[in-house]
Amino acid sequence: MNVICCTLNAKYIHTNLAIRYLKAYAAPEFNIQLKEYTIKDPVINIVSDLYQQKPNIIGFSCYIWNIEETIKVVNMLKKVDPAIQIVFGGPEVTYDTIEWMEKTPNVDFIVMGEGEYSFKQLLTEMSGDCNYNHVHGIAYRKHGQVKITPQMNKLDLKELPSPYRFFEDKAHLGKRVTYIETSRGCPFSCQFCLSSIEVGVRYFDREKIKDDIRYLMANGAKTIKFVDRTFNISRSYAMEMFRFLIDEHLPGTVFQFEITADIMRPEVIEFLNNEAPKGLFRFEIGVQSTNDYTNELVMRKQNFDKLTRTVTLVKDGGKIDQHLDLIAGLPEENYASFRKTFNDVFELRPEELQLGFLKMLRGTGLRLRAAEHEYVFMDHSPYEILSNNVLPFDDILRIKQVEDVLEKYWNDHRMNHTIEYLVTRVFPSPFDFFQEFGTFWDDMGWSRIGHQLEDLFRRLFSFLENRAVNDLDTITSLMKYDYLINHKYKPRKPWWEQGTNKQTRVGIYKQIIENPLLLGQDFLNLGLDEKDMYKHTMIEELNFDLAVYLETGLIDNKLCYLVAYFDPGNKGTLIYSFTGSKK
Incomplete structure (x- = not known):
């Protein structure tokens, strides 16, 4: 057969x-x-x-x-x-x-x-x-x-054979995400989630799991994602696994977990901040909503203050990237409430903020009681909602505009300094920036066409120019810095129309060649001659002192010259700067 x-x-x-x-x-x-x-x-x-x-x-x-x-x-x-x-x-x-x-x-x-x-x-x-x-x-x-036919009792997971030892999988382990589960079930009852249907949590054999992970790493697995719905529900179990992964991981391996942040103890985070190598772990945290009434309606227990504490401590540790999830369209969360939810969570500055829309999954309590909140949703998968009693389709479309530019301009981290400036100093709130820009993006028809990196900068500049923001020169300087710091090679034609004029550049190069310490000892150590300078560097004017900004976050009114060195060994871009007057 x-x-x-x-x-x-x-x-x-x-x-x-x-x-x-x-x-x-x-x-x-x-x-x-x-x-x-x-x-x-x-x-x-x-x-x-x-x-x-x-x-x-x-x-x-x-x-x-x-x-x-x-x-x-x-x-x-x-x-x-x-x-x-x-x-x-x-x-x-x-x-x-x-x-x-x-x-x-x-x-x-x-x-x-x-x-x-x-x-x-x-x-x-x-x-x-x-x-x-x-x-x-x-x-x-x-x-x-x-x-x-009736279903049988749940399996004893400790008796299941390993699904990771097939010869035909070996060649692909380094190229694909490997999913691993150490438990099945979820202790919570969130009514939008299938995991809430199964009562209780069952665990696989810990030692077998460890052996499987050793095997996967030894055969080239680079990204291993744990699919447990709440990896840290047992503090002792999570600590044991974290300790094992820290001690026995191979270089280049990344482990991803779905955690419940408000139940994670500070001593666990302290342990990770002290012991975990940077980049080894990645956390996915479902926030979904910060509206207490909404969470009550979907039987979701969440202490946002404790969640904030966890996310902040992890972020301060600088070891673990965090991916936070939101769901638009939950019961009794209207547009204004979702705006607050978005701003509450964006305030935590997660490395990635996923904005999703409620899906009325078959079997979930929310789908079974959809009429209570007048849900209208797609007849076919993924059963995404179209409206409910407090969120009309018009508002869903507006939030989708937010999602579009959030993905391009925050989650991809192409211009962190610019976005940070805009959401804290120019617009009333982060949500308002992404909403206004998202609406402009949609109105311009950009959602229907492709884009390259330069297009993202040009389109943001076009939006800000159209809105007539007061400090466009400062924002443009930040955009230039973001653009150059993320390049591994010298761009032939930057997104901005005019750079520093030739006479000014020649004068600045002359100063640097005569006195390399103008840019500091690190620059002097590069040992660049005049030919290297012209070939591998760019000079741009900024309207604030870059060194002061990077150290303190303050924007002053000094003229600054940014010198970007593009390592020919493709190791990234080095940025130097000094203040002065035009030559």
């Missing part, structure tokens, strides 16, 4: 952990082939590849991001080979299962919930007596009627 477990990932760099658990659990009785594609791959290419394997059974792992394309693949497969048995599983089809069976006639079976044992049971019956009512937690058809 030729069995394939398959999925369509959102991106090539992603891997699917579920199908690997299915393969590991089914062995040695069944030898399962793994096949992964992306939702961007042409359907005909996926079908052709699967068809050429001559499978008897194909199991598809289904999620909100791939269900539409997966159904297209299955419908085409059944046309070219009706004998292939199709099995669906995963969170997207675990709920409303009868509905899925009725609207996808080409799907022969659906495995509901935790699938390792049920899928193996199903394969056993498919290769034997086909008595499917003996299989736990599946949907199938009998005499044209959909039948549902």
Whole structure:
């Protein structure tokens, strides 16, 4: 019997952990082939590849991001080979299962919930007596009627075999994200989240997990993401794992975790700030809303003061990047309330702020009670909301404009100094900056066309010029600094129209060549001759003392010359500056 477990990932760099658990659990009785594609791959290419394997059974792992394309693949497969048995599983089809069976006639079976044992049971019956009512937690058809069998008790996770030891995965470990779980379930009951449906938290065997991580690192894994819904729910467990990862990590490896920030103890953060190498860990923190009434309605317990303490302590430690999540469209959070939520969280200055929109996931309490808040949402995945009783579609569109420029101008960190100046000194609040700029961006039609790095600077300048901000010269100077510090090579044509004039540049170069200490000992140590100076540096005028600004954050009114040295060894840009008068 030729069995394939398959999925369509959102991106090539992603891997699917579920199908690997299915393969590991089914062995040695069944030898399962793994096949992964992306939702961007042409359907005909996926079908052709699967068809050429001559499978008897194909199991598809289904999620909100791939269900539409997966159904297209299955419908085409059944046309070219009706004998292939199709099995669906995963969170997207675990709920409303009868509905899925009725609207996808080409799907022969659906495995509901935790699938390792049920899928193996199903394969056993498919290769034997086909008595499917003996299989736990599946949907199938009998005499044209959909039948549902009861699900079994949860598995003992300590008994599950490792899903990480397949030879065919080795070559890809360094190129893709490796997902690992040390627990299943969540202690919280947030009504917008599928994890709230399973009561309690179950853990895998700690020593087996450590051995798996050692194996993954030894075979080239660089990004390992823990998919536990609340990694730090057990303080002792989290500390043990942090200690292990700090002690045994290999250079270049990064570990990502989803943590609940308001329950993290200060002594844990102190330990990480003292012991963890910079860049080893990355935290993802779901804030979602700072509106207490909203959190109460979705049964979400959150102490924002303690969350702020955690995020601030971690940020002050300078070791761990933080990704904070917001959800627009939660119950009773209108536009003004969401503006406050955004500003509350942006005040923490996370390295990345993810602005998402509520998705009415099948099986969640919020979807089941959608009428209470007059939710209108997409009929198809990802079931994103279109409006509710306090947030009309017009306001959702406005928040989407914020999301667009937030991603380009904050999360990508192309002009940190400029954005910091704008959100603290020019606009009433961070949200107001991103909203005004996002609306301008949309009105100009830029959301429908591509952009290069220079375009981002030009478009921000155009917006600020159109708004007639008072201190545009200062902002332009900050933009020049941001632009140059992020370059590894000397730009041929910077985004600004005119730079320092040739006569001034010649005069400044002459000063520097005659007295390299003008820019400090570090510059003198570069040992540049006149030819190197002209070839590898740029000089630009700023209207404030850059050295004072970088040390204190203060903007003065002194003329300053910025000298950017672009290392020909491609090691980055070095910035030097000195104040003076025009020559």
